[in-house]
Amino acid sequence: VLCGGVGAAKLLAGMVRVLEGDALTAIVNVGDDFELHGLEISPDLDTVVYTVAGAIDPERGWGLRDETWHAMEALSRYDTETWFNLGDRDLATHMYRTERRRAGAPLSQVSAQIARAWGLGLRVLPASDDRLRTIVTLAESGEQVSFQDYFVRQRHDVAVTRVDFDGAADAAPAPGVLDAIAGADVVVVAPSNPLISIGPVLAVPGVRAAVQARRDQVVAVSPIVAGQALKGPADRLLGELGHERSVLGVARLYAEIAETLVIDEADAGYAEEIGRLGLRCVVTDTIMRDPDRAARLSQAVLAAMP
Amino acid sequence: VLCGGVGAAKLLAGMVRVLEGDALTAIVNVGDDFELHGLEISPDLDTVVYTVAGAIDPERGWGLRDETWHAMEALSRYDTETWFNLGDRDLATHMYRTERRRAGAPLSQVSAQIARAWGLGLRVLPASDDRLRTIVTLAESGEQVSFQDYFVRQRHDVAVTRVDFDGAADAAPAPGVLDAIAGADVVVVAPSNPLISIGPVLAVPGVRAAVQARRDQVVAVSPIVAGQALKGPADRLLGELGHERSVLGVARLYAEIAETLVIDEADAGYAEEIGRLGLRCVVTDTIMRDPDRAARLSQAVLAAMP
Numbered sequence: 061v062l063c064g065g066v067g068a069a070k071l072l073a074g075m076v077r078v079l080e081g082d083a084l085t086a087i088v089n090v091g092d093d094f095e096l097h098g099l100e101i102s103p104d105l106d107t108v109v110y111t112v113a114g115a116i117d118p119e120r121g122w123g124l125r126d127e128t129w130h131a132m133e134a135l136s137r138y139d140t141e142t143w144f145n146l147g148d149r150d151l152a153t154h155m156y157r158t159e160r161r162r163a164g165a166p167l168s169q170v171s172a173q174i175a176r177a178w179g180l181g182l183r184v185l186p187a188s189d190d191r192l193r194t195i196v197t198l199a200e201s202g203e204q205v206s207f208q209d210y211f212v213r214q215r216h217d218v219a220v221t222r223v224d225f226d227g228a229a230d231a232a233p234a235p236g237v238l239d240a241i242a243g244a245d246v247v248v249v250a251p252s253n254p255l256i257s258i259g260p261v262l263a264v265p266g267v268r269a270a271v272q273a274r275r276d277q278v279v280a281v282s283p284i285v286a287g288q289a290l291k292g293p294a295d296r297l298l299g300e301l302g303h304e305r306s307v308l309g310v311a312r313l314y315a316e317i318a319e320t321l322v323i324d325e326a327d328a329g330y331a332e333e334i335g336r337l338g339l340r341c342v343v344t345d346t347i348m349r350d351p352d353r354a355a356r357l358s359q360a361v362l363a364a365m366p
Numbered sequence: 367v368l369c370g371g372v373g374a375a376k377l378l379a380g381m382v383r384v385l386e387g388d389a390l391t392a393i394v395n396v397g398d399d400f401e402l403h404g405l406e407i408s409p410d411l412d413t414v415v416y417t418v419a420g421a422i423d424p425e426r427g428w429g430l431r432d433e434t435w436h437a438m439e440a441l442s443r444y445d446t447e448t449w450f451n452l453g454d455r456d457l458a459t460h461m462y463r464t465e466r467r468r469a470g471a472p473l474s475q476v477s478a479q480i481a482r483a484w485g486l487g488l489r490v491l492p493a494s495d496d497r498l499r500t501i502v503t504l505a506e507s508g509e510q511v512s513f514q515d516y517f518v519r520q521r522h523d524v525a526v527t528r529v530d531f532d533g534a535a536d537a538a539p540a541p542g543v544l545d546a547i548a549g550a551d552v553v554v555v556a557p558s559n560p561l562i563s564i565g566p567v568l569a570v571p572g573v574r575a576a577v578q579a580r581r582d583q584v585v586a587v588s589p590i591v592a593g594q595a596l597k598g599p600a601d602r603l604l605g606e607l608g609h610e611r612s613v614l615g616v617a618r619l620y621a622e623i624a625e626t627l628v629i630d631e632a633d634a635g636y637a638e639e640i641g642r643l644g645l646r647c648v649v650t651d652t653i654m655r656d657p658d659r660a661a662r663l664s665q666a667v668l669a670a671m672p
Binding site: 095096097098099100124128130131132133134135137138139140148149150151152153154155156158159160161162173174177178 | 466479
């Protein structure tokens with residue numbers, strides 16, 4: 061499963077209800093990773109682990125449930141930025157990752173240890189162990205900012221003219237990534253933002269080609285329903301970056317790499333046009349309101365191949 | 367004031383009651399500094415700031431009062447060492463220091479910012495901006511361990527054969543240290559462990575000579591009362607490292623750099639012998655049971671010069 065954050069994590073939480081955990085490999089976006097207060101933060105990797113472990117805060121959609129914020133409150137005493145909230149228990153994950161990384165462990169190894177510590181059976185792999193950073197160019201100022209600056213500090217409430225993946229050209233797929241894609245019965249593209257969540261995964265040299273080589277077994281799930289992203293700025297970004305702001309825009313982005321596109325019932329009217337792009341359409345309820353529906357969507361995804 | 371941790375911090379908390387804060391400079395041991403979970407930790411600097419700010423936990427003597435431990439509890443899920451406790455609010459200080467240090471700020475600058483953030487008037491200087499680490503050789507194994515390993519993990523409950531200050535030879539005094547010593551009306555050596563708290567301060571090239579050059583204005587306060595350290599292993603260390611395990615051992619260590627030694631009433635009987643070492647003795651109550659007594663001791667220290 062190629063993964064971004066929240067949408068992918070929900071799908072994975074459904075997948076582990078219909079498959080054995082060890083049959084699953086999550087290949088997770090690292091373009092949102094960043095350093096803050098000396099700590100290494102990997103938001104999408106953590107969202108995947110916390111969600112599959114049932115520990116994510118269901119209201120916020122990020123971070124841990126029953127969290128406290130004492131460190132952040134104390135940090136406000138100091139002259140530093142506090143727009144990115146880090147919960148006290150969540151901090152432990154960043155501290156552990158930072159410690160292990162500074163001791164020389166690659167991110168893939170640390171991510172496996174974190175997943176194991178949370179008792180997960182599925183394999184959690186970063187797309188790359190190398191530094192890859194999503195950089196967003198803002199329309200108004202022309203400024204290039206980090207993904208978190210755009211997404212959290214500016215609440216993705218500003219227009220964007222381009223997205224770059226800094227470091228991608230020199231990044232290598234993390235150990236296991238290409239093998240997992242090559243050996244999978246089904247390669248799933250999770251309902252994550254195609255431009256800023258799946259984009260950075262495919263931008264790691266070798267990954268797009270590996271997925272494309274398995275096109276017949278690739279099932280993508282649209283994150284756009286009735287022209288809107290369920291969460292985040294995927295719909296606006298599609299428009300701002302010159303794509304159609306609907307499931308059709310998603311279909312065009314995935315037509316080269318996927319045989320099948322799972323779309324929501326609300327978008328059934330697009331099925332024919334998507335078919336003309338050479339994509340098989342599977343129409344189902346894609347909105348994962350709860351783990352049961354995530355499990356049902358997972359079954360539909362796994363059954364989607366002809 | 368040359369400072370270690372707890373004893374020095376209590377004296378400083380008394381000093382700020384009898385002097386304007388901006389008349390005071392604390393020159394603080396950095397030999398106990400270390401890195402943990404990717405964060406830079408400076409225990410003595412923080413103990414000084416938290417204590418003078420009235421925020422130290424009075425029971426533990428370290429860390430913040432009304433502290434919570436959620437991050438540490440969460441950290442125990444991971445495969446890492448958890449013998450060094452970091453409170454949630456305390457973590458903010460380490461996160462801020464680490465962030466600023468990684469951005470290139472020297473420890474002295476960060477320490478000044480932290481002291482200011484806590485509203486302190488006194489100047490808080492690390493003895494050095496360079497890496498200096500107290501290394502303890504254990505008697506039984508011959509193993510060389512970090513100060514925190516000895517002090518916290520092994521609860522200073524093991525015999526020691528030597529103490530080294532790794533990096534001291536290449537360390538420079540932090541900006542302001544030598545000027546503060548040269549320009550002070552009184553140079554105070556706080557009632558800290560002479561071997562592992564004051565020792566690393568004096569080991570920074572230039573500091574011992576600067577103090578010695580002001581010997582007539584140097585007043586040291588004994589951390590040993592009636593043959594015992596009020597806190598920590600100073601008494602045992604004196605014995606293990608070949609010094610007399612009493613205020614006399616302290617006097618011999620300080621005779622070259624101090625004109626005056628403040629000793630406790632319990633040790634009045636040593637005054638004559640200390641006098642023969644060329645040290646003036648001032649006998650008073652040195653046990654800082656509360657801030658009032660710390661203030662009285664501060665007055666005695668400041669009045670100690672002839």
